[in-house]
Amino acid sequence: MAYRISGIDPAPFTPLFGLDDQALAERGAVRRLIREGDTIPERVELRDAPVGTHVLLVNYTHQPARNPYHACHAIFIREGAETPASIIDAIPDVLAKRLISLRAFDGQDLLVTAEVVPGQDLERLILDYLARPDIAYLHAHYAGPGCFAALIQRD
Numbered sequence: 001m002a003y004r005i006s007g008i009d010p011a012p013f014t015p016l017f018g019l020d021d022q023a024l025a026e027r028g029a030v031r032r033l034i035r036e037g038d039t040i041p042e043r044v045e046l047r048d049a050p051v052g053t054h055v056l057l058v059n060y061t062h063q064p065a066r067n068p069y070h071a072c073h074a075i076f077i078r079e080g081a082e083t084p085a086s087i088i089d090a091i092p093d094v095l096a097k098r099l100i101s102l103r104a105f106d107g108q109d110l111l112v113t114a115e116v117v118p119g120q121d122l123e124r125l126i127l128d129y130l131a132r133p134d135i136a137y138l139h140a141h142y143a144g145p146g147c148f149a150a151l152i153q154r155d
Contacts, residue, residue: 002155003126005092005140007046007085008060010077016056017079030057031079041142044081046092046150054079062139062148065109073147088155095119095150099143102126102152104135116143130154 016029024031034040034049042049049055055076063071085092096119103114112135117125122140129135130152138152 001127001130002089003130004153004155005046005085005087005090005095006151006153007044008062008075008077008151009084010044010081013056013058013077016058024056028059031055032057032076040076041094041098041149042078042081043075043149044077044084046085046087047094049076049078060148062151063105063109065105067109069105069109069111075147085150091119091122092150095122095140098149100149101141101143101146102129103139103141104129104132105137105139106134107136126152 016024016027021031032055034051034053034055036051040049040055042055055078057074057076059072060075061072063069098119100119100122101114101116102125104112106112115125129138140149140152141147142149
């Protein structure tokens with residue numbers, strides 16, 4: 001079964017690009033310069049943000065469902081990111097090297113099951129979950145901080 005891992009659409013955040021720190025703070029966002037040794041997972045391009053780039057820490061509604069699973073959390077996006085990643089049948093390094101909480105949702109956006117796995121074991125679980133007819137899509141979260149990492153769907 002083919003699957004697709006998708007980065008988020010940066011469009012809602014592009015008005016923040018280039019704002020000064022005060023203007024960002026007024027909008028609930030923070031800018032951070034990536035320095036040597038930082039490992040900040042970026043959610044649009046699905047990679048660790050490169051040294052020397054700026055990322056914005058923003059709040060993102062990753063589960064817009066109108067039910068008890070509606071959820072948002074802080075995420076990092078690279079300032080200037082334009083094109084969301086779309087990765088078919090492969091686990092990007094940003095997920096493979098981290099502990100991942102994989103959450104499976106049904107067609108009514110209700111949680112069916114979830115499991116925490118090392119990223120290198122993620123593909124097995126993705127294929128197992130997407131083989132189930134009661135599961136419509138998956139959300140990957142970084143297990144430590146709990147923040148949204150990527151959407152995973154059948155391709």
